Amino acid sequence: MSHVYLLTFPVSGKQEARNLGSSSAWEVLEELREVGLDGLTVEEISKRLDLPKSTVYNVLSKLQAADWVEPRRSPRKLGRPNAKRQAEAARTGRMKQIYVENIPWGEIEFDKKFKDTLDPVLGEILRKHPVVDSFVDSLDKILTALTLHQGGKKFLPSSEVCPKCKTSHEATEFVWALSIGLASALLSEEFVYKLRPVLEKHGVKADVPF
DSSP states (O other): OOOOOOOOOOOOSHHHHHHTSSHHHHHHHHHHHHHGGGOBOHHHHHHHHTOOHHHHHHHHHHHHHTTSEEEEOOOOOSSSOOHHHHHHHHHHOTTOOEEEEOSOTTOOOOOHHHHHHHHHHHHHHHHHSTHHHHHHHHHHHHHHHHHHSTTGGGGSOOOOOOTTTSSOHHHHHHHHHHHHHHHHHHTSTTTHHHHHHHHHHTTOOOOOOO
């Protein structure tokens, strides 16, 4: 499945910045993000990235301290294990620790003062303008097209939900990707002629289209 990843990490201190300062930390985060809820063991991360297990343990320790990664074990369930559980047990070993990403997928944070200025203006516009209905209609048509188009279903997000927050991180990121795609379309050459006069009016010299 293809993914559009929003690699934004909220860094709130020098130690967290140092944790992300090594290429190994980024590589481990990217591997965990790629596999999602399936997670990876230390052995699998080591093999994928060609890193010593000692390095992987050290990186994971720092990422856990920053609350970007969390460990878990495969939950024990009653009854005959289904094919997925059997495959995971064969892949990881029944008692091996699995590590999963603990970053809010697609989260973008704004400076508070910027947000305080932005929100009232957007709120007023969105309450009065048909742009919301147009946005909803666009999402509906895109999802319908993916469902009906041959091969389109492979791009739809998994219905599997996170046991911790009871939502689908993949679906959340999927909606973010669609939203960014729509915003990018509005900044394309086809529509940019409407945008430029406003930017020029306020002296904003942006390099559009993006």
